[in-house]
Amino acid sequence: MAEIKIERKKMLWPWILAGFGIAAVLAIYFFYYRDKESINVSTKNEGGKIHESIVEYTSYVDSDTTAMGLDHKYTHNAILKLANAIRDLASLTGYSAKNDIQQAIDCANLITIDPNAGTHADNIKKAAAFLSTALANIQKKGFTGLRNEADQVRKAGEEIDTDVLTLDQKRKVRAFFTNASILLKKMDQIENEH
Known part of the structure; x- marks a missing residue:
């Protein structure tokens, strides 16, 4: 009698599952490291x-060449420069400081x-509060x-007295700017070490 050979079917599903597993691992690896690298590149560019x-x-607030005067130009410029530095730092940490x-x-x-006007101290103290809040949130993040x-930045801002003319409390206003400068320098140093 003729012999009938029976061949077993090769099972393909283990190979299919293995292929999907390898593809999944490669996809996760690719997306994880690609995203991580793009974050590092954007941080370096913003740095x-x-x-x-x-x-x-x-440099502006640490120089003694710029005196606080009746026009409040020094204080105005210091607040704007601090706001600019905070905005840039906020983008690094992902904190939205836009409103502050x-x-x-x-x-x-x-x-x-x-x-x-007799309201300069009021407005300077309000600006200090907004900027202190933003700095504190950046610090936490x-x-x-x-x-x-x-x-220290927050406390220095709170020390500004709204009942006293700004030019009569130059030391308190400068203390706020100086403490913010100290904090920013330390943040910058930490960021440059990374």
Whole structure:
């Protein structure tokens, strides 16, 4: 009698599952590292801009050549430069400081309208509060070791007395700007180490 050979069917499903598994692992690896690399590249590109805006602010407020005067130009410019540095730092940490920054800028613009107005200290203190809040939130998101420095900025802003003319409390206004400068320098140093 003739012999009938029976061949077993090869099972393909284990190979199909293995192929899908390998494809999934490669896809996860590719997307994870691609996203991570794009984040690092964007941070490095922004790093120079952040450093420049911090240096612009710290150089301005740390120089003794710019005196606070009746026109409040120094204070106005210091607030704008600080707002710019905060905006750039916020983009690094993912914190949206847009509202705080805009309100601080609005307050800064008010102090240059009428040099004889008695509300300059009010507007400077409000700007300091908005900027302090933004700095504190940036500190919490990306610079956890700088809590004391962020608290010093807030406290210095709170020390500005709304019942005293700004030119009679130059030291308090400068203390706010100086404490913000110290905090920004430390944030910049930490960022440059990464």
